[in-house]
Amino acid sequence: MYRRPLLESVCICAALLLSAPANAAWYKGNTHTHSLNSDGNVAPDEVVRWYRGHGYQFVVMTEHEYITDVAPLQALFGAQEQFLVMQGQELTQAVRDPKHPDGERQAHVNAINIGKVILPMVDGTKSARSTRVYTVSEKISIAETYARNLGLIREAGGVGQVNHPNFRWSVRVEDMLNLPDNTLFELWNGQLEINNLGGTDDSGQKALSTEALWDTLLSRGKRLWGVAVDDSHGFKHLEEPNGAPPGQAWVMVRADRLAPEAITASLVKGDFYASTGVTLDDLTVSEKEVSIKIKTEIRPGVVSIARFVTRFIGRDGKVLAEVSGSQPRYTIRGDEGYVGAAIMDSNGLRAWTQPVYLPRSR
Numbered sequence: 001m002y003r004r005p006l007l008e009s010v011c012i013c014a015a016l017l018l019s020a021p022a023n024a025a026w027y028k029g030n031t032h033t034h035s036l037n038s039d040g041n042v043a044p045d046e047v048v049r050w051y052r053g054h055g056y057q058f059v060v061m062t063e064h065e066y067i068t069d070v071a072p073l074q075a076l077f078g079a080q081e082q083f084l085v086m087q088g089q090e091l092t093q094a095v096r097d098p099k100h101p102d103g104e105r106q107a108h109v110n111a112i113n114i115g116k117v118i119l120p121m122v123d124g125t126k127s128a129r130s131t132r133v134y135t136v137s138e139k140i141s142i143a144e145t146y147a148r149n150l151g152l153i154r155e156a157g158g159v160g161q162v163n164h165p166n167f168r169w170s171v172r173v174e175d176m177l178n179l180p181d182n183t184l185f186e187l188w189n190g191q192l193e194i195n196n197l198g199g200t201d202d203s204g205q206k207a208l209s210t211e212a213l214w215d216t217l218l219s220r221g222k223r224l225w226g227v228a229v230d231d232s233h234g235f236k237h238l239e240e241p242n243g244a245p246p247g248q249a250w251v252m253v254r255a256d257r258l259a260p261e262a263i264t265a266s267l268v269k270g271d272f273y274a275s276t277g278v279t280l281d282d283l284t285v286s287e288k289e290v291s292i293k294i295k296t297e298i299r300p301g302v303v304s305i306a307r308f309v310t311r312f313i314g315r316d317g318k319v320l321a322e323v324s325g326s327q328p329r330y331t332i333r334g335d336e337g338y339v340g341a342a343i344m345d346s347n348g349l350r351a352w353t354q355p356v357y358l359p360r361s362r
Ligand SMILES: [Zn+2]
Pocket: 090, 108, 163, 164
């Protein structure tokens, strides 16, 4: 049975000191999931059953241009403080680009906690890749689609998420310089062919890793929160190499209760961390210090012998300190621009805390 861990920590987000509510708890969730209601390979109830059965406390159903009605799923699988199904959508936006090998770039965004479908922008242009993709001509920029789509998501009371910027090598720094503050940014997407790590092609064309993209945007004064997600499509045949299986990457959200409004509010203010397998027992952030306790107990009474290294990162992706061990700390000087922590264990599992924006950084 899931027990709520009580928290005593405080965090600063967007340069403000915020006290975690006395009864706040961490909730594990995935903000990017598909089912048969779009291009996933099982029915929504199987999706929800998978997440509920694998230690998650919430999942957001984000079909392409479709809102899965979560009320029946919540009635069946939801339980107070134990499991929550949230409504959402993926807006499958593309922009034509004759210079791109696909003839278009993908600018998908997720809408978390909205009630009605928001159709992406269209102007009569056909997608070169798929009839499922909503495409506009090159007269409209990716930045304009983000402004319009993320604006509508916010108006609908949801939180927007920039999905997989390196999918089909689509999105560049200049496309994201006008993203609204407090937008979520997919720092890690668990699907294959997403190119999280960036790279250089045979002709020398370079693309930044999603982590470096994030650091570049933060260094330019953007305030974006890094999420790790599954983008799960494949719940059957989990052995298939390209099956987009669940359980790859997630967020741990600190909220005062397990409800759509509370989870959404914590996502908007950045009170969460992203993970592909490293769990934190505690995360305390003040204007003076970032202090982390990494969970080493993998099962009751069983302590992992994995080793951890934490990099504290500042402006321009500069490594401010590299600290070994399970209780890394960093004392903030004040001139770092922002301070975030990227943790990796000796098996390659990772976690990322949200940046602390320092008052003098903008
Ligand atoms: Zn997508």
